[in-house]
Amino acid sequence: RRRQQAQNRIPVVNGSDGIISSYLTAFHFLRNAEEVLEQGYYQFPDGVFRVPTLLRWDYVANGVARIAEVAAAPDDVLSFHQGIGDNIQADWTMGMPITRNPFHGHAIRGGLTRNLARCFPQVMEELVCAFDEVLALEDTEWKLLPVLPNTMQIVARISSRLFVGLPLCRNQEYLNFNINYTINIFIRGRIIALLPDVLKPILSPFIAARDTLIRRTLSFVGPLIEERLKDENQLGPEWEDKPNDLVSWLLELAEGEERTSAALALRMLAVNMAAIHSTSTALTSALYDLTTYSSYIEPLRAEAERVVRQEGWTKAAINNMHRIDSFLRESQRLNGSKLIALPRKVIAKEGFTFSDGTFIPYGAILGVSGRVVHYDPANYENADTFDGFRFSRVRESEGDGCVQRPMVATGVDHLSFGHGPHACPGRFFAAMELKAMLAHVLVNYDLRAEKEGVRPPNMGIGLHISPSRKGRIWMRKRQI
Numbered sequence: 001r002r003r004q005q006a007q008n009r010i011p012v013v014n015g016s017d018g019i020i021s022s023y024l025t026a027f028h029f030l031r032n033a034e035e036v037l038e039q040g041y042y043q044f045p046d047g048v049f050r051v052p053t054l055l056r057w058d059y060v061a062n063g064v065a066r067i068a069e070v071a072a073a074p075d076d077v078l079s080f081h082q083g084i085g086d087n088i089q090a091d092w093t094m095g096m097p098i099t100r101n102p103f104h105g106h107a108i109r110g111g112l113t114r115n116l117a118r119c120f121p122q123v124m125e126e127l128v129c130a131f132d133e134v135l136a137l138e139d140t141e142w143k144l145l146p147v148l149p150n151t152m153q154i155v156a157r158i159s160s161r162l163f164v165g166l167p168l169c170r171n172q173e174y175l176n177f178n179i180n181y182t183i184n185i186f187i188r189g190r191i192i193a194l195l196p197d198v199l200k201p202i203l204s205p206f207i208a209a210r211d212t213l214i215r216r217t218l219s220f221v222g223p224l225i226e227e228r229l230k231d232e233n234q235l236g237p238e239w240e241d242k243p244n245d246l247v248s249w250l251l252e253l254a255e256g257e258e259r260t261s262a263a264l265a266l267r268m269l270a271v272n273m274a275a276i277h278s279t280s281t282a283l284t285s286a287l288y289d290l291t292t293y294s295s296y297i298e299p300l301r302a303e304a305e306r307v308v309r310q311e312g313w314t315k316a317a318i319n320n321m322h323r324i325d326s327f328l329r330e331s332q333r334l335n336g337s338k339l340i341a342l343p344r345k346v347i348a349k350e351g352f353t354f355s356d357g358t359f360i361p362y363g364a365i366l367g368v369s370g371r372v373v374h375y376d377p378a379n380y381e382n383a384d385t386f387d388g389f390r391f392s393r394v395r396e397s398e399g400d401g402c403v404q405r406p407m408v409a410t411g412v413d414h415l416s417f418g419h420g421p422h423a424c425p426g427r428f429f430a431a432m433e434l435k436a437m438l439a440h441v442l443v444n445y446d447l448r449a450e451k452e453g454v455r456p457p458n459m460g461i462g463l464h465i466s467p468s469r470k471g472r473i474w475m476r477k478r479q480i
């Protein structure tokens with residue numbers, strides 16, 4: 001009853017919550033989510049509103065103070081993992097250990113990020129090789145390439161080089177399995193979401209088929225994990241020539257039952273799932289922007305060539321590519337945020353109360369306005385316009401001492417990587433990888449849009465919006 005009363009106090013945007021009309025509102029939202037969320041954002045600038053999904057009401061908060069409150073709420077009140085996992089029913093598809101003990105995030109935050117500079121040469125080597133083999137461009141011919149399928153292969157290969165090394169990172173079956181895992185989990189999760197809660201524990205093991213997926217993963221990574229576990233048991237946590245890869249970073253933190261092949265394989269799947277689609281989508285968007293706003297090609301290429309001439313292809317050189325960084329951040333600003341950001345599940349039995357007393361009931365999904373924040377003229381001048389040097393211009397005019405907004409900086413006005421304690425731990429690697437990939441493309445390839453000045457339109461339904469899966473661009477090897 002308290003839940004119902006609390007729910008009733010929060011307004012609905014563009015519709016109502018009557019028994020039948022709520023389904024109509026949900027159907028309208030499914031087809032017009034972006035528009036409805038924009039309406040809610042401007043109608044309740046510092047408030048909270050409700051939007052219907054087919055199965056329940058979700059809550060969306062607006063305004064700097066509320067975004068900060070959601071981002072900073074403790075995990076035993078607003079659960080990050082149950083929030084982002086809700087879409088894919090992660091408790092059932094990936095398993096409670098993943099959502100209740102998400103130490104793989106700390107392995108990325110710690111081991112991976114700490115070793116970025118050391119791993120950069122391997123990343124770069126794989127990157128060059130992956131572009132060459134995946135794009136398969138002959139001498140000087142222009143080729144019309146579908147963008148997303150190619151970036152997906154390239155990103156899967158580069159991240160696998162970092163996570164599992166050679167030769168597995170070039171095993172096509174392994175790469176395809178990892179790419180498809182996300183889609184696989186998403187579909188299984190949507191089916192489980194339709195079940196009533198009482199049936200989930202009974203039916204979801206059959207639908208999720210977790211054991212089968214783990215067995216398949218082990219057919220690739222099993223020997224690598226077994227050997228590492230054997231070495232650690234014999235030699236302790238540190239030894240000379242210990243490989244610097246995801247298995248090592250996970251083992252630094254894994255305890256008890258997590259130190260088994262099956263548990264580690266599942267963690268590796270979870271990390272791949274977080275890393276591959278997000279990064280290839282960002283690269284796809286950036287390539288659409290680069291070919292649509294093609295006047296950026298020359299100045300960005302000049303920056304990459306200048307920096308590489310001075311410093312070579314090093315991590316330090318990548319750090320110095322400020323214009324490329326700005327271009328990628330701008331690309332993310334306009335097309336790289338979820339419609340609702342910071343999704344959290346209210347798991348405190350007493351619900352979640354904002355500091356002004358607004359109450360969100362136990363069990364609800366609460367998030368904050370996402371994409372629309374990036375288009376708000378109060379946050380960005382000419383917010384609707386793509387301005388690739390928006391973030392580097394300040395640095396160039398005011399010097400390195402100015403307040404900088406590099407790609408990895410999150411904020412209440414920039415939510416592509418989330419914000420607060422749970423902000424994406426992989427963003428330092430993602431930014432390095434994206435900048436290196438874009439610089440490599442600029443230095444080594446010519447590129448142009450399929451239709452001059454036309455950006456392939458975003459696709460999606462409901463809250464899922466992504467760059468076109470079918471968009472193509474022309475590319476050829478540069479005559480250097």
Ligand code: HEM
Pocket residue numbers: 080084102104105106108112271274275276278279282336341342343415416417418419420421422423424425426427429430
């Ligand atoms: C452009 C690429 C990427 C984007 C846009 C992105 C975006 C995000 C977002 C929005 C979140 C949730 C943050 C929140 O709700 O507060 C997140 C979480 C996460 N991301 Fe990323 N991500 C990217 C790349 C990566 C990569 C490359 C990795 C791994 C190497 C990674 C690993 C993770 C993990 C493990 C989490 C969960 C964090 C936790 O357990 O606290 N991400 N990411």
